[in-house]
Amino acid sequence: MIIILNKHISDTQKHAIKEFLKERKFKVREIVGQEETILGAVGAMRIDIREVSLLDGVADVIPISKPYKLASRELKKSDTIVQVGNVKVGGNRIAVIAGPCAVESREQIMSIAKSVRNSGAVILRGGAFKPRTSPYAFQGLGEQGLIYLKEAGEAFDMPVTTEIVSPKDVDMMLDYVDMFQIGARNMQNFELLKEVGKTGKPVLLKRGLAATIEEWLMASEYLMASGTDQIILCERGIRTYEKATRNTLDISAVPVVQKLTHLPVIADPSHATGLRDMVIPMSLSIVAAGASGLVVEVHNEPEKALSDGPQSLYPAQFEKLMKDIQALAPVVGKSLVRTPRIHMLENTEKSADTVQSGEMTVAFQGEEGAFSERAVYQIFDQETKVLPCRSFAAAFEAVHSKQARYGVLPVENTLGGTINEVLDLLNSYPDLTVVGEKQIRIKHNLIGLPDSKIEDIRKVYSHPQGIAQCADFLTNELSHAEAVPFFDTAGAVTHLASLADLSCAAIASIDAAKRHHMKVLKEEIETNSRNYTRFYVLSREEDAQEFRSAIESDRVAMVFSVHDRPGSLFEVLKTLSDYGMNMKKLESRPIPGKPWEYSFFVEAELIKSPTFEKAIGEIEEHCDSFRVLGTFKGDRA
Ligand code: PEP
Numbered sequence: 281m282i283i284i285l286n287k288h289i290s291d292t293q294k295h296a297i298k299e300f301l302k303e304r305k306f307k308v309r310e311i312v313g314q315e316e317t318i319l320g321a322v323g324a325m326r327i328d329i330r331e332v333s334l335l336d337g338v339a340d341v342i343p344i345s346k347p348y349k350l351a352s353r354e355l356k357k358s359d360t361i362v363q364v365g366n367v368k369v370g371g372n373r374i375a376v377i378a379g380p381c382a383v384e385s386r387e388q389i390m391s392i393a394k395s396v397r398n399s400g401a402v403i404l405r406g407g408a409f410k411p412r413t414s415p416y417a418f419q420g421l422g423e424q425g426l427i428y429l430k431e432a433g434e435a436f437d438m439p440v441t442t443e444i445v446s447p448k449d450v451d452m453m454l455d456y457v458d459m460f461q462i463g464a465r466n467m468q469n470f471e472l473l474k475e476v477g478k479t480g481k482p483v484l485l486k487r488g489l490a491a492t493i494e495e496w497l498m499a500s501e502y503l504m505a506s507g508t509d510q511i512i513l514c515e516r517g518i519r520t521y522e523k524a525t526r527n528t529l530d531i532s533a534v535p536v537v538q539k540l541t542h543l544p545v546i547a548d549p550s551h552a553t554g555l556r557d558m559v560i561p562m563s564l565s566i567v568a569a570g571a572s573g574l575v576v577e578v579h580n581e582p583e584k585a586l587s588d589g590p591q592s593l594y595p596a597q598f599e600k601l602m603k604d605i606q607a608l609a610p611v612v613g614k615s616l617v618r619t620p621r622i623h624m625l626e627n628t629e630k631s632a633d634t635v636q637s638g639e640m641t642v643a644f645q646g647e648e649g650a651f652s653e654r655a656v657y658q659i660f661d662q663e664t665k666v667l668p669c670r671s672f673a674a675a676f677e678a679v680h681s682k683q684a685r686y687g688v689l690p691v692e693n694t695l696g697g698t699i700n701e702v703l704d705l706l707n708s709y710p711d712l713t714v715v716g717e718k719q720i721r722i723k724h725n726l727i728g729l730p731d732s733k734i735e736d737i738r739k740v741y742s743h744p745q746g747i748a749q750c751a752d753f754l755t756n757e758l759s760h761a762e763a764v765p766f767f768d769t770a771g772a773v774t775h776l777a778s779l780a781d782l783s784c785a786a787i788a789s790i791d792a793a794k795r796h797h798m799k800v801l802k803e804e805i806e807t808n809s810r811n812y813t814r815f816y817v818l819s820r821e822e823d824a825q826e827f828r829s830a831i832e833s834d835r836v837a838m839v840f841s842v843h844d845r846p847g848s849l850f851e852v853l854k855t856l857s858d859y860g861m862n863m864k865k866l867e868s869r870p871i872p873g874k875p876w877e878y879s880f881f882v883e884a885e886l887i888k889s890p891t892f893e894k895a896i897g898e899i900e901e902h903c904d905s906f907r908v909l910g911t912f913k914g915d916r917a
């Protein structure tokens with residue numbers, strides 16, 4: 281049952297409720313949410329829930345209707361994020377687990393670990409105990425395989441996962457693995473589930489060969505009831521009458537399971553299809569279906585693999601797959617958890633582009649719920665402190681004056697174009713530098729009060745960019761309403777809430793609507809759904825290395841003005857071309873106080889040192905003024 285507590289419950293009352301339940305052999309879990317705190321109570325004993333609802337401090341009691349209780353969405357509404365070593369899995373992230381079917385030798389696992397890591401895998405897989413259909417097939421290297429797997433994980437800074445097949449191996453394996461894998465054949469091995477659950481370690485729980493979704497979730501309930509809430513569910517194909525593929529990938533299980541449970545769900549296209557050439561298209565459809573990640577088998581020499589060679593990708597195919605996922609992720613509102621390339625690792629412990637930030641503050645323009653805030657949480661982890669600023673200039677000032685370590689500011693939108701003010705500010709803060717880039721998909725919504733109706737709307741508040749990006753909707757479907765510019769989309773929703781006028785609406789994100797309990801009158805009203813905004817991450821020059829060292833830069837942004845003579849801009853662009861620095865963006869801005877003179881902003885592909893410095897030296901010769909605004913890892917699909 282779910283027990284909703286009164287907002288102002290005292291500690292003594294809460295303690296008394298917990299004791300009442302524990303005496304009746306209930307397992308109690310406290311879940312603190314933004315709106316309310318609840319207790320989840322699961323047990324075998326039948327009690328009349330009216331008894332519980334009468335206890336002091338209880339606001340309401342709701343029975344959980346599903347047979348799986350701790351795993352159900354009814355108990356916990358928010359997505360569970362599973363922490364595997366230094367990698368977070370769940371929510372809007374896509375985490376890719378890759379490696380061979382089985383660890384075959386030290387050289388083999390080292391070589392594969394290096395290549396999958398370089399392509400962007402964040403967790404290494406590799407079986408040491410292989411539950412094979414035939415007793416004569418390769419059974420795995422056992423503990424020696426675990427030793428090699430752990431060594432490869434440590435060498436390439438990836439947590440590792442491997443299958444456990446027997447409860448007697450739990451203690452021995454604890455030291456070697458960051459996440460246990462329960463294989464399809466053992467999904468209903470309840471003694472194994474109980475022993476593994478007791479360890480509290482993360483578990484990758486594969487769906488059984490012929491298990492229903494409910495049976496699969498009951499298996500996760502076994503793990504949870506035994507002591508771990510760190511579970512990742514993995515769809516890996518089910519047995520059907522179809523023989524063209526090894527199994528039948530049940531893609532619709534992904535959204536179904538997401539509705540039923542708060543646990544993250546990922547999928548394994550390798551065992552689902554059994555055929556290498558189907559792994560890439562199925563991986564993309566898994567991502568499109570909304571999964572939080574993939575498990576992919578990769579082998580350096582698949583034709584010689586001791587198990588599952590025909591379904592293992594060549595390293596080059598895996599590299600291509602990761603690029604495709606990176607392009608697709610923002611389209612479906614997800615962000616690929618990436619790792620730095622290996623040669624950047626020497627001086628850093630950071631691993632993801634989600635920099636672990638601790639107490640660090642990040643400034644952005646707008647209110648809570650703004651798209652810029654969403655970008656912040658896609659770059660930094662969820663515990664990051666944010667500093668909402670009223671203007672772009674205030675956000676720059678916050679970083680400059682050390683109120684914030686980083687700033688996340690929009691530079692360009694695919695429909696609205698360049699945000700000139702941000703470029704101009706970059707030019708006027710020489711101590712600030714660009715260290716990162718993030719692209720997010722912008723979905724605008726028409727938001728009203730809970731009782732508003734679309735036909736009654738007469739005024740629509742939003743940021744001018746929001747209004748511009750929804751021009752077609754405003755002209756065709758809301759021609760009777762006046763569009764009123766506001767300093768920020770999320771701020772427009774705050775304003776709407778304070779007006780309490782049924783004829784007013786705002787254009788903003790779903791996050792902003794939820795934050796103020798407003799109603800979404802119409803979703804995704806932007807003129808073109810390929811609507812992305814690109815953000816820069818800024819820091820002071822002295823802190824830049826902290827961010828950059830985690831991610832290999834492949835872009836450079838610069839600003840310059842040229843001599844007033846024929847061909848001077850051409851000379852700069854020619855130098856870029858001569859050095860193979862592919863230009864990605866060129867923008868000109870008037871120079872304040874110098875009528876009809878311009879600064880040029882250029883983004884180009886970064887080339888290696890020392891050739892880069894040589895190219896910059898040559899460019900400077902053609903310029904009146906020149907500055908590298910920063911180097912960063914590009915994030916454009
Ligand atoms: C594996 O991951 O190597 C494996 C054996 O998977 P499954 O249990 O899904 O068949």
Ligand code: MN
Binds near residue numbers: 588
């Ligand atoms: Mn396999």
